[in-house]
Amino acid sequence: xxxxxxxxxxxxxxxxxxxxxxxxxxxxxxxxxxxxxxxxxxxxxxxxxxxxxxxxxxxxxxxxxxxxxxxxxxxxxxxxxxxxxxxxxxxxxxxxxxxxxxxxxxxxxxxxxxxxxxxxxxxxxxxxxxxxxxxxxxxxxxxxxxxxxxxxxxxxxxxxxxxxxxxxxxxxxxxxxxxxxxxxxxxxxxxxxxxxxxxxxxxxxxxxxxxxxxxxxxxxxxxxxxxxxxxxxxxxxxxxxxxxxxxxxxxxxxxxxxxxxxxxxxxxxxxxxxxxxxxxxxxxxxxxxxxxxxxxxxxxxxxxxxxxxxxxxxxxxxxxxxxxxxxxxxxxxxxxxxxxxxxxxxxxxxxxxxxxxxxxxxxxxxxxxxxxxxxxxxxxxxxxxxxxxxxxxxxxxxxxxxxxxx
Numbered sequence: 152x153x154x155x156x157x158x159x160x161x162x163x164x165x166x167x168x169x170x171x172x173x174x175x176x177x178x179x180x181x182x183x184x185x186x187x188x189x190x191x192x193x194x195x196x197x198x199x200x201x202x203x204x205x206x207x208x209x210x211x212x213x214x215x216x217x218x219x220x221x222x223x224x225x226x227x228x229x230x231x232x233x234x235x236x237x238x239x240x241x242x243x244x245x246x247x248x249x250x251x252x253x254x255x256x257x258x259x260x261x262x263x264x265x266x267x268x269x270x271x272x273x274x275x276x277x278x279x280x281x282x283x284x285x286x287x288x289x290x291x292x293x294x295x296x297x298x299x300x301x302x303x304x305x306x307x308x309x310x311x312x313x314x315x316x317x318x319x320x321x322x323x324x325x326x327x328x329x330x331x332x333x334x335x336x337x338x339x340x341x342x343x344x345x346x347x348x349x350x351x352x353x354x355x356x357x358x359x360x361x362x363x364x365x366x367x368x369x370x371x372x373x374x375x376x377x378x379x380x381x382x383x384x385x386x387x388x389x390x391x392x393x394x395x396x397x398x399x400x401x402x403x404x405x406x407x408x409x410x411x412x413x414x415x416x417x418x419x420x421x422x423x424x425x426x427x428x429x430x431x432x433x434x435x436x437x438x439x440x441x442x443x444x445x446x447x448x449x450x451x452x453x454x455x456x457x458x459x460x461x462x463x464x465x466x467x468x469x470x471x472x473x474x475x476x477x478x479x480x481x482x483x484x485x486x487x488x489x490x491x492x493x494x495x496x497x498x499x500x501x502x503x504x505x506x507x508x509x510x511x512x513x514x515x516x517x518x519x520x521x522x523x524x525x526x527x528x529x530x531x532x533x534x535x536x537x538x539x540x541x542x543x544x545x546x547x548x549x550x551x552x553x554x555x556x557x
Contacts, residue, residue: 159186160513164340166190166247167238168222171198173295173322174279174356175251176218177329182247182336183221184506184515190531191222192238194229195552197524208498216521220493220503224522225531226552234550235260240535243271246343247336251279254290264351274349275339279332283355293356298324302360307367309380317380328359381439389435390414390442393472394450401455404468406432417458417465418449495520528553 164187168179176191176198183189191198203214227234239262242248248267250257257263264276278284281293299305299318309317335352343349361368366386367378378386385391388406405414408431415421423429423445428438435442450458455471462469473481479490479502489505498520506515528551532542545551 158513159184159515160510161337161340162186162513164188164247165245166249167192167241167245169238169248169250169252169257170279171251172200173218173325174328174332174359175249176200177326178249178277178279178332178336179222180218180220181330181333181506184517185337185508185510186513186515187247189222190241190527191219191224191522192241193224193226193524193552195226195549197226201524208495208501211495211498211501211521211523213501216495216498216501217503219521221516221518222522223527223531224525225528226525228550228552229260231548231550233545233548235262237532237535237537237545237551238262239270241531242267242274244535245271245274246340246349247275247277249277249279249332249336253292254280254284268349272348273343275336275343275352276349277332277336277352278354279328280353280355282357284353288357295322295324295356298356298360302357303364303367303377304360307364307378307380307386310382312379314380323363324356324360327362328354328356331359331362384439384443387436388432389439390446392443394443395447396450396453396455396458398454400472401450401458402470402472403462408432410467411435413465413467414462417461417467418446420445420449491517493517493520496526497523523554525552525554529556 161182164182166179166182166187166189168175168189168191170176170179171193179189179191198215198219200215200218201212204212206213208216227238229235229238238260242262258266267274267276280289281291281298282288296318300316302324304323305316305318308319309315331354332352335354339350339352370376370378370386381392383393383402385406390411391404391406393400393402403414405411411432412424415424427434429435429442459469459471471477478484484490487505487509489507490502491505492500492502495501501520503517503520505517508515528546529539529542532545532551533539537545542551546553
């Protein structure tokens with residue numbers, strides 16, 4: 152029995168994931184959460200993220216388990232012809248393949264787009280690379296850090312002019328590329344169901360990072376000037392940023408004029424509304440450093456909780472700056488099922504993040520923990536038509552990796 156959910160919007164989609172670490176696995180994770188049967192194909196020593204330790208839980212990489220829930224796992228040694236033949240058989244019946252290998256790797260295995268299209272015309276072939284499969288950088292490998300730097304994202308992130316470039320704490324290029332790829336795959340799948348024809352879906356970390364610069368690119372297109380970093384401030388509206396309080400930080404979104412005047416009432420500074428430096432959003436942006444200094448002094452007179460209570464009563468958008476553990480315990484995160492517990496065969500109870508899209512009729516679900524290496528090799532190959540004698544022979548020859556039967 153497969154793990155694809157009968158309830159999810161992508162129930163019935165068959166996916167082969169030939170991807171490692173993050174961008175490709177995020178794509179597979181999104182599809183799996185939405186009901187697709189995702190078969191993750193690993194090399195004999197597993198996805199590199201299995202070695203991203205510490206932290207680990209009972210010897211299992213926390214990073215790997217986060218990215219690979221809801222998937223079935225098979226391990227193949229693609230240096231052996233029998234393993235390549237087994238993979239080809241899986242791809243013959245698949246709706247989608249996800250790969251983030253170096254350019255040319257799939258072609259050397261005889262599994263490039265043209266070969267697979269001839270084998271399975273319905274197949275959606277999703278490629279996620281550093282820079283995309285065309286253009287002068289197509290041959291380059293890519294990492295999240297490199298994509299963030301080259302996209303301009305690091306030039307607009309940080310405390311301000313003259314400070315060192317800063318990378319957002321999360322691997323935003325990797326994660327966004329995986330989400331964009333899942334969007335592309337879903338669109339191509341809808342088209343395939345209409346026409347019976349698959350297609351190639353090609354995206355990259357570089358393009359994913361560029362999409363994070365919409366506001367700043369709009370400014371640069373309009374002015375010819377490259378925006379710089381503003382800390383937590385907004386490039387177009389003020390005040391819309393973090394401010395220091397008596398015991399920490401608070402985020403305030405008082406960008407439009409109504410909220411600006413409401414904010415001044417809350418902090419007891421109506422006179423700032425008459426100050427020509429801050430009369431409207433244009434003036435506030437022109438005098439942002441002065442405004443920040445004044446507002447930090449005002450907000451430092453009370454605690455974050457006190458300000459949040461007052462701002463909530465006034466209907467002013469505001470929120471605390473939580474750390475990750477605080478976020479995971481937040482009642483809204485819990486109410487929205489963004490923190491989920493699963494039972495892992497080796498690690499026992501493990502927590503993971505929930506799916507961020509709620510469907511009214513076909514809900515996504517978090518059904519199973521990440522596989523141990525080769526956990527489903529026998530099961531998947533049996534479904535593909537291999538008998539147990541052939542499977543055991545491939546395991547003995549090292550073409551397939553699987554745990555000993557319990």
